[in-house]
Amino acid sequence: MSGADRRRRPQQVRARESRERILTAAAQLFAERGIADTSTNRIAAQAGMSIGSLYRYFADKDNIVEELRERVLSELEERFAATVLTGLTVSPREAVAASLRAIVEVVAQREGLVRALAAEATVQGVGLPDLERRLLVLTRAYLLHQLGPGPQEELEVRAFVMANAGLAASLRFALGPTPAVDRDRLITETADMIGDWLDAVAHRREDGGRLPRQDRSTIR
Template identity: 60%
Template sequence: MVEKVGDQRRRPQQERSRDTRERILTAATQLFAEHGVGNVSTNRIAAHAGMSIGSLYRYFADKDAILETLRLRLVGELEEQFTAAVLAGMALAPAESFARSLHGIADTLARRRELVRALSPHATLEALGLGDLERRLLILTRGYLLNLLGPLPDAELEVKAYVMVSVGVASSLRIGLEAPSHLDRDAVIAEIARMVAGWLEP
């Protein structure tokens, strides 16, 4: 297939646009983490990114738009990791499956620690505005439990899913963002996974 001249011109421009957008998001993340969201203006973000405020406004309408983009990016990464872990875990023993889920979320949070702290000084799902993510995690967990345990009464299924997601998310937040330096991270995850797997046994 012959590539048109217009397509050849458009590609570098699209790449530059992506690069500029990433510069803005990186600068915002760094400033939010260092100074708090309330103490950072779009002017300051533009200066930190090495561009004019007019250039920044071509990509984001205001600071809230930048924050929402960062939040959605974090949600997407967390959901992708959790979904992959749940699907892979369908054929695994419960302890290994839960450990994979914990690793997936904790590793993402550790990688994005600066972003999480920028979005909220209080690392909870509600403070981070991740309520929708929690609901989707519950749906995935219900599917996993039905696959593992077979049909369950609705009330029992809801309770088990809620407990698993609550324990998993709370543990992942703690391990990913502020795990005690004197403890072996993998050993902690394995112990939590064994505890949950033992609770799931009939």
């Protein structure tokens, strides 16, 4: 290894450490004060560095916000993807419950930061617009595995309903307010409801999409 390479490696390590200090400081301040009330000067002070040093790594506060947002979204996506893969070998209720718990755990661990990010984002996507799109991709794959191929429009509608219902419930369970009951009970009940819905969809597919006899009689 050349002398230049030996010098470059410590510099790269220090740069990564400095970036992490900035992001850690920003996440803490955003959670405590909100994004709008946190300046880059305050972030630099919290990270123990000059404002000039901060600007070596991030162009502005928006750059820091986007980096933290991407980290939260990536962690949620990775955990959700892992539960989807595991869910291919268990019942729909177990799969849905595991997915809900994965999202709840990640959001609960980052509660202050998630609230700050949601407050700065639009209402669409429950404050995290890109998360819905990422989870929809995985939900489509799961439904294709569970139900088999079918009309594209049906797949899109079912994936949208399932992903949004699960995401909205998970964020509510993690961020509240919720009834004074055990969070795991809320997850189980939600998983049962979505599981019943998936079972009903599968049975309709097996029956050729026909309504049960008693249902057909009510619409004559």
